[in-house]
Amino acid sequence: MTLMIDEDRLSETFAALASPARRAILARLAEGEANVNELAGPFDLTLPAISKHLKVLERAGLVIRSQRAQYRPCTLDPAPLEEISAWAEQYRPVWEARFDRMDSYLTRLRSQRKADEHDD
Amino acid sequence: MTERDVSQDALVIERSFDAPADLIWQMWTEPEHFKAWYGPDGATVPVAKMEVRPGGSRLVCLEMDTPGGLVQMWFTGEYREVAENQRLVYTESMSDKNGNVLSPSEMGMPHGHPATTKVIVELEDLGGRTKMVLTHTGIPADSAGAAGWAMALNKLAAHVEARSVR
Numbered sequence: 683m684t685l686m687i688d689e690d691r692l693s694e695t696f697a698a699l700a701s702p703a704r705r706a707i708l709a710r711l712a713e714g715e716a717n718v719n720e721l722a723g724p725f726d727l728t729l730p731a732i733s734k735h736l737k738v739l740e741r742a743g744l745v746i747r748s749q750r751a752q753y754r755p756c757t758l759d760p761a762p763l764e765e766i767s768a769w770a771e772q773y774r775p776v777w778e779a780r781f782d783r784m785d786s787y788l789t790r791l792r793s794q795r796k797a798d799e800h801d802d
Numbered sequence: 803m804t805e806r807d808v809s810q811d812a813l814v815i816e817r818s819f820d821a822p823a824d825l826i827w828q829m830w831t832e833p834e835h836f837k838a839w840y841g842p843d844g845a846t847v848p849v850a851k852m853e854v855r856p857g858g859s860r861l862v863c864l865e866m867d868t869p870g871g872l873v874q875m876w877f878t879g880e881y882r883e884v885a886e887n888q889r890l891v892y893t894e895s896m897s898d899k900n901g902n903v904l905s906p907s908e909m910g911m912p913h914g915h916p917a918t919t920k921v922i923v924e925l926e927d928l929g930g931r932t933k934m935v936l937t938h939t940g941i942p943a944d945s946a947g948a949a950g951w952a953m954a955l956n957k958l959a960a961h962v963e964a965r966s967v968r
Contacts, residue, residue, distance in 0.1 A: 696940070715917040773813050773938050776842055781817050781934075783831055788821045 686749060686764065691743070695762040698742035704735050711758040713770070812939040819934060823887045823927035826934060830890055830923055856884055860892060861901045878903060882920075887962075890923040891928075 698704055707721055722732045736756060739745035743762045748755050816836035819826055820869040829835045833850040841847045841864055858881045866873045883891035893902045895918045903918075922937040 771813060772817065777813070777815050777936060777938065780816070780839055780845055781936075785819060787835075787838045788825065788829075789820060791825075792821070 684710065691762065694742040698738050698744055701735065701738075703731075704739055707732070707735055707739065708758060709717065711756060715748075715755040715757045717756065721756070732765075812937050814937045817934050817936075818928070819932050820930075821932060822930055823925045823932045826891075826925055826932045827887045836862075848874075854881055854890075856881055856885055858884075859901065860894075865901070873898070876901070879918075886929070888925055890921075890922055890960070894919050894921060 699708075702727065706725060710716060710721060710724065718729055718732050718736065721736075724731050725732070727735075736745060736747065740747055742761055746757050746759050748757070829839065831852060831854045831933075833852055836850050836852070837847040840850070840862070845864045845866045847862065848865050849861065851859075851861040853859050860877075860878045860879050860881065864875045864877070864940075876897045876899050877894050878897035879893040879895060881890070881892045883889055897903050920939050921936075922935075924935040924937075926935075928931040
């Protein structure tokens with residue numbers, strides 16, 4: 683049950699996604715780039731609050747902030763979301779092995795019950 | 803939504819068993835049966851306490867014989883949905899032997915690692931045979947609305963895929 687994925691990176695992604703405000707920002711950026719001012723409008727958040735959320739998203743690699751002039755648009759990078767999928771996939775061999783054992787246990791149970799019926 | 807969107811943050815496994823649904827249900831809900839198959843290879847399940855009702859608790863111990871001695875891992879959780887022979891939903895977190903949840907950082911995991919996961923078992927009786935669908939998802943440590951989180955993420959992923967022309 684060893685987890686071979688970059689846990690630090692993954693934990694930052696999970697932490698970043700744990701906030702409804704940050705998920706809302708990501709959903710907005712999924713529609714196209716926007717800068718801090720444009721993001722502050724629909725979310726009823728102050729500029730410093732938006733900046734703080736963006737920093738977390740940037741650190742998690744979910745958002746890229748361009749240095750382009752004063753406009754500094756933010757764009758979404760979906761790559762870390764794909765790693766979450768990989769995180770869940772690590773459990774696949776564990777569960778598959780369990781169900782193999784369930785299968786052979788069911789077979790054992792059934793032959794046992796048949797044998798019991800013969801005894802009656 | 804495509805299959806890929808759904809699997810974005812969840813593990814989904816579909817299996818068929820040559821046994822009726824009520825027997826597969828017992829595999830999940832009766833400790834005696836559960837212990838027979840659950841432990842990963844090389845592990846045993848010395849403890850499986852199950853209060854199989856919505857809000858009921860569960861406590862499972864996995865025991866492994868390692869070169870360094872016996873190692874025990876405890877997992878606790880809560881049953882969320884219990885529809886006999888059809889659907890079972892429960893949560894799972896690492897814990898101590900008394901069922902006190904251990905934070906991911908106490909377990910040496912970095913902050914933000916999902917402390918709780920959710921397991922969904924769906925059974926469909928195919929007349930003596932049973933189709934079983936297992937869904938295992940991560941829940942971020944400090945998110946109250948886990949389902950909402952998964953949905954939001956799926957929507958976001960679908961949106962991104964629809965837009966990206968890569």
